Amino acid sequence: MEEYLKETALLDFSHPFIQDLIERQAWRNMAEFDRLKAIYDFVRNDILFGYNESDGIPASKILSDGFGQCNTKGILFMALLRGCGIPCRMHGFTIDKQLQKGAMTGFVYRNAPQEILHSWVEVYFEEIWYELEGFILDDGYLKRLQNTFPDCRGAFCGYGAATAxxxxxxxxxxxxxxxxxxxxxxxxLGAYPSPDEFFLRHRQELSAVKEWLYCHLGRHLMNRNIRKIRGKG
Structure with a gap:
């Protein structure tokens, strides 16, 4: 399990921001299940759903941003888990861009690659590897989204969700x-001991120009669309 507890450049859990949070929340003093659940709930709801400047940013920066998406919230989740002695790894995938439709609109959606890098976190607890992806959308956003589409009772795909x-x-x-x-x-795309190794092997298929446009324009438009959803009851 040592490999799944290591600190890395992205999982920078010794950073003062991370250590201060762990101390304030007193997670290390909790029983392991309570600690895992508390960290999960923190990343799910205290870190809002939104789009950071890129996937490959360290956990301390994501915590400072206060928001994230699948890959970035996963990085923060892993750093907090390892900082509290809970083994974890990253499992990588690609997802169809239709999942982002609504959050992505207009030229941002048209110019996005058909398949987008995605990940969830696998946590080793009580001799079981749990697949944890449900932390991506915070409750506030998810409930607003459900209220926006009240007649949808089955499967839904869009606005950052894809669920049956x-x-x-x-x-x-x-x-x-x-x-x-x-x-x-x-x-x-398989499981990786750290996000560093995952992103070393896999990068989003964007040209330098499209990557710059995403960072400086596209993600801001996407975050604006998310704020619009949050404003609906």
Missing amino acids: YFQHPKVAFNRSNTYIQSEGIVQD
């Missing part, structure tokens, strides 16, 4: 796998 159970997705952790985007998966 839109009104009752499996997002709460209670010794169970959790999912919120898994129905949009196209390719399985």
